[in-house]
Amino acid sequence: MKSTSDLVALIDQHLLSQSGAVIDYPFGPEPTVYKVAGKMFAWIAVREDTPVLTVKAAPADVEFLVGEFPSITPGYHMNKRHWITIRMDGQLQRGMLEQLASASYHLVVSGLSKAQQSALK
Template sequence: MNSETLAHHLISLKGAESSYPFGPEALVFKVMGKMFALVTEAEEPPRVTLKCSPPDCEVLVSQFDSIVPGYHMNKNHWITVSLTGEVPEAMLIDLANRSYELVVSKLCRASKDELDQR
């Protein structure tokens, strides 16, 4: 999966917005103002950083060479995936969806209600 295809999926999630708050190299995806993904476009291979539960982070890092603890993020709650093709596309989509769901689950009730109305 390339970074453009992944970015298209991320922006299609309900309430997702994208911006470049860290400069033109890193496309950040947020839901209700909370980050759930960061895609680096200027690197080869491109990478995506996603939120992840701590137990899942440990397992994924131990099973895949292209998955490392989150680059410049809390290493217990974020992973960085190099888009080398090692991680199957379906799994990458699932990881992106889980990241989104983890962030949405931590939103306050008012933000969840606002998201539901979108």
């Protein structure tokens, strides 16, 4: 198992590998916010000495994931129906974190105009 900081670096890389993804700091030095076409699709911060990843999810998925995984809670400082916060404490595999991050990206992109979506391809 990789260290927590290695996992954060790998998730950061994955988030930035999404077409058009950029980092922003609209709230100060933390959290690191990931946006596409000006819309946030993820952020990473440290809460209670543990890195957390917050991503968007479909409401039915939010309910399932929060109920199924102790390390997933409703989105910290976000709409609890549409966002989840994941403690990156080793309970969830890197692949699952990447899947949830990619799903968040695609949810946000699907809400963009056709022209914005086309520009990302």
